[in-house]
Amino acid sequence: MVGFLKRRRWLATLALLSLVVAGLYVIPEGMLLGIALVLAVPCTTIAVECSAALAASRSGHPREENAPDEDEDKSDLRYTVIVPAHNEATIIERTLAELPVGATLVIADNCTDSTAEIARNAGFQVLERHSTDTRGKGFAIEYGLRYLESDPPEAIVIIDADCRVAPGAIAQIARRALATKRPVQSLYLLDSPASPSPTAAVSAFAFLVKNRIRPMGLAFLGLPCLLQGSGMAFPWESFAKARLVGNCIVEDIQFGIDLAIAGTSPLFCSQARVTGLLPSTGAAAQSQRTRWEHGHMQTILTQSPRLLRAAITQRRLDLLALALEVSVPPLSLLGLLWAAGLGLAIAGGFWLKFWLPAVLLGAQGVLMGVAVLSTWAQFGRDRLPLRTLLSLPLYLFWKVPLYLSFVFTPQQQWIRTPRDREVENR
Incomplete structure (x- = not known):
């Protein structure tokens, strides 16, 4: 009996050791494979969207070179531009020099300078809002919305105060929003400074991929896009029902997702152009990128599962497409994650003799790299010369502290990006 018990103890110990050894072998394999499969989602999404954008450009649809007719502003359409x-x-x-005086409402939100006075002197209607406890773009737009409720327009257009608007762009997106009963996002780009640094040039190209190339690919596939913050038009009915989230640092993305789940996914209109200016100073650029990318990463964590659930419960392909779109991290972060994953997979291949994750990640890198380089050749060579493209590792290194700060001290509140003149005058 004693021998039997000793034998059972020995067998149990052997079985436990076998499980530990098997776990040490299987778990790393599973983790590496899991990393490869998770990264396959954003890498493949980027590749598909860029490829579709190239197809759209070669087929002439949409015809981005065609500017809106300047006479379109003379229509009887009743819209209000909120700034x-x-x-x-x-x-x-x-x-303001590029906006219609009689159809524009400026919300001077918690201003301590002469913003309101300048707008009034130019003949524009101005509302002043003072509430230091509720600061941010969403709260300002909500304030303007309540003012318009007594005599609402047919459509609302949002333009940031630091943007340039192409002739006819506002009327075009307002008209399309009314015709489709859906939100419409214009082509919103950032111009590089006169003499951009390598990091500014790469950042401008990344913004081009995010705001032009990927939405263009989605439009070519008949899929919705995300809202981008400026150059947005909404039918009054849908805008009044789903309010902007005032305390969200990327309220535009959140608002577009809310509208999509409610049944009105945003559309992309590449012919209507709105342009901002990429900050040239390091402090302003860092502040802007921190707000955008921390907000983007928070959106990935909170809204991707929400969109996926809604896509399943409502059985809607457009919501699934938006879930995949939201799941794509900033290009620089995706590049860092892919490189780290490939390094681990290669090390695991030598250690475990399990090369499938490395093969999958290598294929993803080739797929994504070819797609991005092809779109650079088609759309981005004027913004990002080849010699500057070689500085991409420096750009990734510049972004590492930003991503580390998201882990330890994520930005939670809206902070206005300092303008270059303000930084220079400090």
Whole structure:
């Protein structure tokens, strides 16, 4: 009996050791394979969207070279342009010069400069809002919305106070929003400074991929896009029902997702162009990128599962496409994650003799790299010369502290990006 018990103890110990050894072998394999499969989602999404954008460009659909007719502003369409502005005295006069005076409402939000006075002197209607406890673009737009409720327009257009608007662009997106009963996002790009640094040039190209190439590919596939913050048009009915999230640092993305789940997914209109300016100073650029990318990563964590659940319960392909779109991290972060994953997979291949994750990640890298380089050759060579493209590792290194700060001190509140003139005058 004693021998039997000793034998059972020995067998149990052997079985436990076998499980530990098997676990040490299987778990790393499973983890590496899991990393490869998770990264396959954003890498494949990027590749498909870029390829579709190339196909759209070669087929002439949409015809991005065709500017809207300037006479379109003379239609009987009743729309209101809301311009949220917080201390924009240095730049708002240039923006207002391109907007219709009688159809524009400026929201001077918690301003301590002459923003409101400049807008009034130019003949624009101005609302001043003072509430230091509720600061942010979403709260400002909500304030304007409540003011318009007594005599609402047919459509609402949102233009940031630091943007330039192409002739006819506002009327075009407002008209399309009314015709489709859906939100419409214009082509919103950032111009590089006169003499951009390598990091600024790469950043401008990344913005081009995010705001032009990927939405263009989605439109070619008949799929919705995300809202981008400026150059957005909404039918009054849908805009009034789903309000902007005032305390969200990427309220535009959140608002577009809310509208999509409610049944009105945003559309992309590449012919209507709105342009901002990429900050040239390091402090302003860092502030802007931190807000955008921390907000983007928070959206991935919170909204991708929400969109996926809604896509399943509502059985809607457009919501599934948006879930995949939201799941794509910033290009620089995706590149860092892919490189780290490939390094681990190669090490695991030598250690475990299990090369499938490395093969999958290598294929993803080739697929994504070819797609991005092809779109650079088609759309981005004027913004990002080849010699500057070689500085991409420096750009990735510049972004590492930003991503580490998201882990330890994520930005939770809206902070306005300093304008270059303000930084220079400090």
